[in-house]
Amino acid sequence: MAEMNIQDREITETQIIPDLLTGTDIGTWQAEYLLREVEFERIKYGKPITFNWANSIALTSFGFGLNLLGKGYSDITNISKGEWIALVAGIAVSILLYVIGLCLPNNRKKVMDKIEKHFEDAPTKRQAFKEHNQ
Amino acid sequence: MITRDNLPKNYIPLNKLTVCSNTITGGGNLVAVGDVLPLLIGKGDKPKIWLQALSDTKNNKFVVIVEESISKHPAVKVYEDSGYLNVMISGELILSVKMLDEESVVVEKLDFRPIGLNMHGNSSSLTVGGGLFSGNSMSGGGTLIGFDMQGSNRDREPL
Numbered sequence: 001m002a003e004m005n006i007q008d009r010e011i012t013e014t015q016i017i018p019d020l021l022t023g024t025d026i027g028t029w030q031a032e033y034l035l036r037e038v039e040f041e042r043i044k045y046g047k048p049i050t051f052n053w054a055n056s057i058a059l060t061s062f063g064f065g066l067n068l069l070g071k072g073y074s075d076i077t078n079i080s081k082g083e084w085i086a087l088v089a090g091i092a093v094s095i096l097l098y099v100i101g102l103c104l105p106n107n108r109k110k111v112m113d114k115i116e117k118h119f120e121d122a123p124t125k126r127q128a129f130k131e132h133n134q
Numbered sequence: 135m136i137t138r139d140n141l142p143k144n145y146i147p148l149n150k151l152t153v154c155s156n157t158i159t160g161g162g163n164l165v166a167v168g169d170v171l172p173l174l175i176g177k178g179d180k181p182k183i184w185l186q187a188l189s190d191t192k193n194n195k196f197v198v199i200v201e202e203s204i205s206k207h208p209a210v211k212v213y214e215d216s217g218y219l220n221v222m223i224s225g226e227l228i229l230s231v232k233m234l235d236e237e238s239v240v241v242e243k244l245d246f247r248p249i250g251l252n253m254h255g256n257s258s259s260l261t262v263g264g265g266l267f268s269g270n271s272m273s274g275g276g277t278l279i280g281f282d283m284q285g286s287n288r289d290r291e292p293l
Contacts, residue, residue, distance in 0.1 A: 006270055008268070023250075024247070
């Protein structure tokens with residue numbers, strides 16, 4: 001755009017300036033988190049595998065428990081000792097795997113905590129002024 | 135949003151507003167983006183400032199960050215210093231205003247680039263986009279600088 005120099009004039013109408021807007025806005029004042037690919041991978045796959053196993057076994061045990069509910073609803077003696085043992089074993093294994101998961105390094109949690117901390121601490125600040133193209 | 139048709143009820147236009155050496159008399163405004171008035175300075179014991187910043191560049195939506203000289207945004211500070219009423223954003227001064235008398239106010243410093251408008255100036259001139267304004271005057275209650283949002287010619291009509 002050509003430079004316009006208006007000096008010492010009596011202006012009678014609004015001067016339209018086509019490049020008045022800078023393209024910045026107040027909504028982008030907090031520094032963004034620079035997510036690296038390795039962190040993305042950790043979020044995607046960084047959770048200990050034992051959580052998945054614990055989850056699968058817990059769901060299977062729950063299904064088995066519902067089955068036992070149907071079987072023993074009218075008469076609880078219909079459920080055999082072995083079935084009770086299987087149910088308890090399923091729940092116990094699931095809890096054990098979950099606890100093991102808590103003890104293993106959890107890269108996903110580390111990255112998530114880091115991102116959370118960033119957004120708690122990052123000060124609100126103005127976005128850098130974008131130069132308009134002349 | 136503060137627009138030409140939706141002015142704050144406590145806003146009383148000034149008879150004389152001088153912005154970076156340009157004088158607007160008769161209750162006019164400095165700048166309008168479409169119908170939105172990003173800056174209003176009105177009469178009061180101290181100058182009453184309303185300031186809006188772009189909150190959405192895609193739809194040209196504005197949010198009020200200063201209302202009647204009170205900050206409405208955590209990053210914005212409004213304070214008085216040696217007779218000047220200043221507005222600061224994240225440590226940067228974006229507006230410095232001095233009241234000469236009940237009817238006239240002078241803007242000595244202005245930098246609206248942090249709030250999305252390409253305008254800045256000091257006591258001698260005002261730079262807006264590719265234009266430089268200094269020592270001009272406007273009377274009759276119009277708007278000195280405009281940005282045509284919808285491509286209408288409303289702002290170009292003689293005042």
